Amino acid sequence: MTKIDADTACLTWIRTGDLDQVVRVFGGHPLVAEPETLDGLFSIAPEDLPDDATGVALVARHGDWAVLIEPFAFRGLSQTLLCEAAAKGEAYRVAWTVNRSTFVSYVRDGEIVASFDALDLEGAHGRDWIDALPVSAADWDADWMAAAFAVAGHLSGIVIDDDWLADSHSLHWLRPMTVRRAPALRIDARMRSIAETDPRIARIIAEPTPARLPEIILIAATMAVATAGIEGPAVEEALALIANRGHSAEVATRLRALQDDCTARMWEAYESWPEETREDSPYPGHDTTYGRWRIKATAAEILILALTPGDNLAEQALEITNRTGGTYLSEENGDIARHHALGSVAYFLATGENA
Numbered sequence: 429m430t431k432i433d434a435d436t437a438c439l440t441w442i443r444t445g446d447l448d449q450v451v452r453v454f455g456g457h458p459l460v461a462e463p464e465t466l467d468g469l470f471s472i473a474p475e476d477l478p479d480d481a482t483g484v485a486l487v488a489r490h491g492d493w494a495v496l497i498e499p500f501a502f503r504g505l506s507q508t509l510l511c512e513a514a515a516k517g518e519a520y521r522v523a524w525t526v527n528r529s530t531f532v533s534y535v536r537d538g539e540i541v542a543s544f545d546a547l548d549l550e551g552a553h554g555r556d557w558i559d560a561l562p563v564s565a566a567d568w569d570a571d572w573m574a575a576a577f578a579v580a581g582h583l584s585g586i587v588i589d590d591d592w593l594a595d596s597h598s599l600h601w602l603r604p605m606t607v608r609r610a611p612a613l614r615i616d617a618r619m620r621s622i623a624e625t626d627p628r629i630a631r632i633i634a635e636p637t638p639a640r641l642p643e644i645i646l647i648a649a650t651m652a653v654a655t656a657g658i659e660g661p662a663v664e665e666a667l668a669l670i671a672n673r674g675h676s677a678e679v680a681t682r683l684r685a686l687q688d689d690c691t692a693r694m695w696e697a698y699e700s701w702p703e704e705t706r707e708d709s710p711y712p713g714h715d716t717t718y719g720r721w722r723i724k725a726t727a728a729e730i731l732i733l734a735l736t737p738g739d740n741l742a743e744q745a746l747e748i749t750n751r752t753g754g755t756y757l758s759e760e761n762g763d764i765a766r767h768h769a770l771g772s773v774a775y776f777l778a779t780g781e782n783a
Contacts, residue, residue, distance in 0.1 A: 431573050432593075434470050435526040438502035440510070441584045443493045444517035450494060453513040454485060454503045456600030461487070464599035470499050483602035488592070493584045503602060506781045507543065510535045520583050522546070522576040527750040529771075531783055532576060534583075543614075543782070546572040551618030551768050614782040619772060622765040629769050636773045641745045644770050646670050648745075648752040649734045651763050655755045656727035657720075662686060666731040680735045687728035694721035714756055723755045730755075742778040749774045 432439070442450055448458035469486040477484065483501040487494055496504060502523055503509055510519045515538040523531040530546040534557065542554025549565055552558055562582050567575040581587055613636045623630035628647060632640045649670055653663060662682040669676055698710040698718035706716075712726065713719030730751050738744040749771040757763035775783040 431577070432466070432497075432588075434499065436500060436524065437470075438498040438504040438521065438523035438531075439580070440496045440498075440504035440519060440521045441493060441580050441586065442496065442510075442514055442517065442519040443584065444514060445492075447489060447492075447494045450496070450513050451487060451600055453509060454496060454600075455483060455602035455604065456485060456487075457603075458600075461598040461600050463596040465596055466497065466593050469497060469599065472499060474500055478601055480603055481601040482604050485600050485602055486597050487600055488586075488595075488597040490584070490586050493586060495584075495586060495588075501602075505531060505783075506779070507533055507535070507540055508781055511538045511540065514538060518583070520580055522573075522580065524573075525750065527747075527754060529750050529753065530572060530576075545768075546576055548764070548768070551616050551765070553614070553616050613773065613776050616772075618765050619769040622762055622769055625762065626766060629766060632773055633769060636776055638742065638777060640773065641741045641777060642670075642673050644745045644774055645734050645748050647766065648749045648770055649730055651757055651766065652727040652730045652752045652755045655757050655763065656724045658686065658690075658724050658727050660686070663728075663731065666735055670731075670734045675735050675737050680732050683728050683732050683735070687725050687732065690721050690725035690728060694718045694725060697721055712754055712756060726751060726754050740778075742774065746771075746774040746778040 444450055451458040464486060466486060469484070472484055483498060483503055485503070486497045498504055504521050505523050510521060510533060513519060514535045517537070519535045521531070521533045528547070532546050533543040534541045534554070540553070542552065542557045544552030544554070544558065546568055549555070549558065549568060561579055563575045563578050567578070577588060613633065615633055619629070619633055623633055628643065632643060646667075650667060653667065662679055663686075665676070665679050666683060669679060694710050695718075697716075698706065701716065701718060706718075710718040710722055712722040714723070730748055733744065733748050733751070749767065753767055753771065757767055759765075772783055775781070
């Protein structure tokens with residue numbers, strides 16, 4: 429099946445009685461567009477946007493349905509926006525980021541029917557809807573993007589093949605949107621379950637306010653360190669500073685040296701691994717020596733991020749929780765569920781929306 433080879437993307441399939449209004453809801457003007465291909469869309473960088481635009485989308489209309497593709501600054505990631513756009517219809521959104529985070533949602537008549545991580549159906553909202561789809565849990569595990577696109581084809585009848593990718597569609601520059609009231613944090617069954625055994629998570633989801641961001645960063649960083657198994661004075665000092673909301677360029681410099689050393693060891697292990705059995709790149713994981721060194725490098729990078737002052741603590745917390753997911757946390761000790769809860773709250777605080 430044809431796939432979209434992009435580090436980040438957000439695709440929204442939507443059916444309503446007024447597709448012009450959908451474009452307006454996303455921040456575009458239905459009568460102001462220019463022809464463009466998918467390759468052309470993904471060649472646009474944020475700095476290429478016109479002065480009054482904050483996003484861009486490629487729109488392809490197919491009868492009652494339309495497909496909107498965004499390369500960055502995703503409007504479609506907002507479930508509030510999806511519910512508004514599909515107040516009388518349906519919308520199916522698939523998005524992913526460079527940090528391997530995936531976001532899938534289905535909305536019908538303004539209500540969220542399902543919302544889940546394509547790489548982890550365990551904590552999915554709307555499991556009955558998911559189980560009724562013509563793709564199985566095994567299909568999602570084997571190739572999440574192929575499964576997600578198969579669901580889109582099942583719902584809309586639109587087939588994204590090589591011809592579709594090569595065709596020209598309508599490019600719309602997206603202008604700033606009217607501020608919408610943020611919804612309440614949605615707490616799913618997995619979040620409730622981990623909250624029952626971890627009072628820190630219980631406090632965070634009970635009061636998801638910016639005051640919780642430092643604790644989110646500390647818990648995420650501590651999980652990354654533990655699963656990676658990195659240790660030493662710089663690691664200990666970093667965790668102590670993070671716990672006290674401190675920063676230190678000197679400790680960050682020492683951690684950067686640790687990160688560089690782990691990265692070098694990763695490549696040494698990868699190059700020495702039998703070529704016939706090694707992966708085509710040193711992917712992270714606990715099953716290979718190079719994978720474990722990559723996880724250690726990621727954990728050191730997370731500590732550096734946590735020690736670096738930033739202008740937006742919510743975005744910093746979201747970045748740290750996303751990267752923590754790349755350390756391949758343990759399900760047995762509850763860290764995967766813990767990460768899901770932290771990531772959900774961090775996303776909510778950074779965007780005002782539920783993931």
